[in-house]
Amino acid sequence: MRARVIAGGVVTSAAVLVIxxxxxxxxxxxxxxxxxxxxxxxxxxxxGTGxxxxGTGxxxxAGSGTSSSVSGTFAGAATQxxxxxxxxxxxxxxxxxxxxxxxxxxxxxxxxEQISQQAAPILRQEALQxxxxxxxxxxxxxxxxxxxxxxxxSAIDKAGL
Amino acid sequence: MIDTARPxxxxxxxxxxxxxxxxxxxxxxxxxxxxxxxxxxxxxxDLLGILAWASAAMAVxxxxxxxxxxxxxxxxxxxxxxxIVAGLIGTDLxxxxxxxxxxxxxxxxxxxxxxxxxxxxxxxxxxxxxxxxHGLLLTLGYSASSGxxxxxxxxxxxxxxDMPLAYLxxxxxxxxxxxxxxxxxxxxxxxxxxxxHLLSYAAVLVALPHMLSVGSVLAHGTWQRVYWIALYVLAxxxxxxxxxxxxxxxxxxxxxxxxxxxxIAPGVVSIHLxxxxxxxxxxxxxxxxxWRFWTAKTWWHAHPVSFSAVPxxxxxxxxxRDLGAGSARLGRITPGTTVSLEGPYGLFTSQARTAPFLxxxxxxxxxxxxxxxxxxxxxxxxxxxxxxxGSDTSQQYLWQETxxxxxxxxxxxxxxxxxxxxxxxxxMTEDDLxxxxxxxxxxxRLLESDLYVCGPRAWSDLVVREARLAGVxxxxxxxxxFES
Numbered sequence: 001m002r003a004r005v006i007a008g009g010v011v012t013s014a015a016v017l018v019i020x021x022x023x024x025x026x027x028x029x030x031x032x033x034x035x036x037x038x039x040x041x042x043x044x045x046x047x048g049t050g051x052x053x054x055g056t057g058x059x060x061x062a063g064s065g066t067s068s069s070v071s072g073t074f075a076g077a078a079t080q081x082x083x084x085x086x087x088x089x090x091x092x093x094x095x096x097x098x099x100x101x102x103x104x105x106x107x108x109x110x111x112x113e114q115i116s117q118q119a120a121p122i123l124r125q126e127a128l129q130x131x132x133x134x135x136x137x138x139x140x141x142x143x144x145x146x147x148x149x150x151x152x153x154s155a156i157d158k159a160g161l
Numbered sequence: 162m163i164d165t166a167r168p169x170x171x172x173x174x175x176x177x178x179x180x181x182x183x184x185x186x187x188x189x190x191x192x193x194x195x196x197x198x199x200x201x202x203x204x205x206x207d208l209l210g211i212l213a214w215a216s217a218a219m220a221v222x223x224x225x226x227x228x229x230x231x232x233x234x235x236x237x238x239x240x241x242x243x244x245i246v247a248g249l250i251g252t253d254l255x256x257x258x259x260x261x262x263x264x265x266x267x268x269x270x271x272x273x274x275x276x277x278x279x280x281x282x283x284x285x286x287x288x289x290x291x292x293x294x295h296g297l298l299l300t301l302g303y304s305a306s307s308g309x310x311x312x313x314x315x316x317x318x319x320x321x322x323d324m325p326l327a328y329l330x331x332x333x334x335x336x337x338x339x340x341x342x343x344x345x346x347x348x349x350x351x352x353x354x355x356x357x358h359l360l361s362y363a364a365v366l367v368a369l370p371h372m373l374s375v376g377s378v379l380a381h382g383t384w385q386r387v388y389w390i391a392l393y394v395l396a397x398x399x400x401x402x403x404x405x406x407x408x409x410x411x412x413x414x415x416x417x418x419x420x421x422x423x424x425i426a427p428g429v430v431s432i433h434l435x436x437x438x439x440x441x442x443x444x445x446x447x448x449x450x451x452w453r454f455w456t457a458k459t460w461w462h463a464h465p466v467s468f469s470a471v472p473x474x475x476x477x478x479x480x481x482r483d484l485g486a487g488s489a490r491l492g493r494i495t496p497g498t499t500v501s502l503e504g505p506y507g508l509f510t511s512q513a514r515t516a517p518f519l520x521x522x523x524x525x526x527x528x529x530x531x532x533x534x535x536x537x538x539x540x541x542x543x544x545x546x547x548x549x550x551g552s553d554t555s556q557q558y559l560w561q562e563t564x565x566x567x568x569x570x571x572x573x574x575x576x577x578x579x580x581x582x583x584x585x586x587x588x589m590t591e592d593d594l595x596x597x598x599x600x601x602x603x604x605x606r607l608l609e610s611d612l613y614v615c616g617p618r619a620w621s622d623l624v625v626r627e628a629r630l631a632g633v634x635x636x637x638x639x640x641x642x643f644e645s
Contacts, residue, residue: 005207009214016215020222021231083306115228115377139373140380142321 069094076155079147081106086116086147090127090155097131097161100124100152106144115141123148132156183571184539192517199515199636202271209268213257216392220249223385227378237306244298245378251291252372255334255365256396258284263399264506273508275641282341289338296331327371333364352461362400369393404503408451412501415439417477419454419498422491426558429526430492431469431480434500439472442505445512446471446537447530447613447641450504452479459490467641468505469529469559471537480559482526509641511538514611516637519545519572520604522624524588524616525556530641531615532563535570542571546604549576550588550616575603581620588623600627608632615641 071093078087083106091099100123105116119141126135133153137145184191224230224246233242261268261281268277304314318324339345340357372389373379379386417436424430444450449467453460469480481491509530511519519538523531528549535547547567551557560576567574577598579590587594601607612628614621621642628638 005210005214008207008211012211012215013218016218016222017225020219020225023222024226024228115380118380137322137374138381140377140383142375146321 070159070161071095072159074155074159075103076151076153076158078104079150081143081147083116083143086144086151088148088151088155090152090159092159092161095161097128097156100127102148106147116144119144120148127152131161183541188517188541188544195514195516199513202513203636205267205271209272216257217250217253219388220253221246223378223389224249226385227380235306237302237304239302240298240305241302244295244300244302245376247291247298248295248372248376249378251288251295252368253392254284254288254291255361256392258288259361259365259396260399263396264403264503265399266403269506269508270512273513274506276508285338285341289334292331292334296328321375323370323374326367327375330364330368333360333367337361337364362397365393365397408501408503411442411503415442415502417500417502419494419496419500420476421496422494424492425480426555428483428492429480429558431478432491432494434477434479435475436477436500437475439477440474442472442502444468444472444477444505445510446533446535447509447511448505448507448533449509449530450479450502450506453501454491454494455499455501456494459494462490463503464491467507467509467530468533471533480526480529507641509613509615509639510534513639516609516611517544518604518606518610520600520607520610520612521545521547522550522612522614522616522621523548524550524620525552526558527615527617527621527641528559528563529615531613532559532566534613535563535566535572538570540570540572543573545570545572546606546610547572547574548603549574550620551576551578552580554578586623588620588627599631600624601631611637611639613639613641618642 073089073091075089076087078085085104086106087102087104089101089103090097091101102116102120102124105120119138122138123135123145127133133149133156135149135152137149186194224242230242233239258281261277261284264274268274300311300314300318303318304311307314309317319328337358337360340349340354346354373386379389415436415438417434417439419432420435421433422430423433446468449465452464452466453462454464464481466479466481468477470478472478483492507530511534519540521531521535531547535545538545545567547563549557549560549563551560557576557578564574566572577590577593579592581587582589582591582594584591585594589598600612604610604612607628608631610633612625612633614624614628616624621640625638625640629635
């Protein structure tokens, strides 16, 4: 009886594993230039030591009102994570974040790259909705999410929003 | 008649003295039917076993279908992924262990709850090693990838959301497994062990958040996540249903209470119970229940005790020997005490027979399921042979009842009284060992019999060992053990 269980178990397990192998695991074809990396980010930032950031924008106080309307592109600090640095850049128009692009995402290996690419659009959407860095982490991409929000917060600080 | 130190035979009585009618089904036909039923049970057991294997393979597959798993590179990558796979298999086996301990009726019916617990126990240590490897490999893998040391990595992991819970879970698993090691468990009171063991539910639960948030295999919106949560729901659901809900329903429905506590030998009491529709419990002779007596001093202790008679419509009886501090108190229970019941459980019944004849061996308090089994089995004259074993004459409780049952069914009955042999490792007395008594001399049809053995663990293991050496097939051996 025991022999039958082991034989059956081995065969069944092997079948399950082969099917699993066939089903997936390959990194997506568009691995290199992810959709999240915006086309506008001409300045490929140096990922050297932690906090390289650049801001090219214009702060202008509009006439009578006290609310400052800011416009421009602001890059957040690069945040180190387990799986590599994460850095985002925000596009601000009249004090509103209109776009978030990822300059760098976790790319330590095939999978973390894949995870980043899954998580980035979700994080971007959340950031645009919240108009802040107080957004929910994407499950399964905790490190990316943390790096993303940290960098996003520094970009927002830079813009003075 | 049976209080003798020598095996004595009660000649099978036939004709007008028979108390029960022999079944009409010919012996051979019954044997074929039993053999077939036995094969069906074995096939179901095998199927369940294969399912457990497949679930472990499925856990690996969850990782295999994750993007990037086919292109693992670097020491860090390999360590990390090995850690992930260890965690997935380990957790899957933890859930298998929960199912094995859930007292699922199907598993009890085809495999026996005691066998299920034996498998549950054998999985404990391997599972702990897998979970420890999971934590260790991931820490090393991450630190190899990021270039920081393992300690810095551990600190970083601790500050990751849900990870403190994961470490807590690991700590709980260590506590649960260590307290279950034979050497440690023997020194712990049952209750302390039990309370710590209950923590395994907490361990399973607090491990879940980090799998869903930190783990990349079970990412949001994937079928893997759904599958994994479904496994959790299944395992914990079975526990909730069969270990909590069903016992409560059984207890409320049958309203069992103590009617009388009857001392039948030094340290041995028969507890007579009354309740509603007890026949609807479906208890077969040889089964046991897990009993709880609701008095201030005894409610926290559950006792696994065999029925010493087949329950009637409103009556049941169990017989207990004070083997531990808890069961010693049972002698002082007063009539009227409310009783709750989990069960009945066990495959020590005539349902498990696979052979034409029946050989019953009981020692000490092990007589209780054997007596009930004899009562519950339709027997032809000469079909069954009973051997009762006691170390002295004070251990002959229920022997008269059993002898009467043997007589009414035309079964042979032998008795063997005296301490276990000193000259060699044997389940017999010194006298009988010298006289050359063997299992086969007591049970001439041993190889065509189902052998049911109940007694102290060390003793019954010796009986079973002799049976195996004599060539009794495994499916004909039925053993119920208790710690002496």
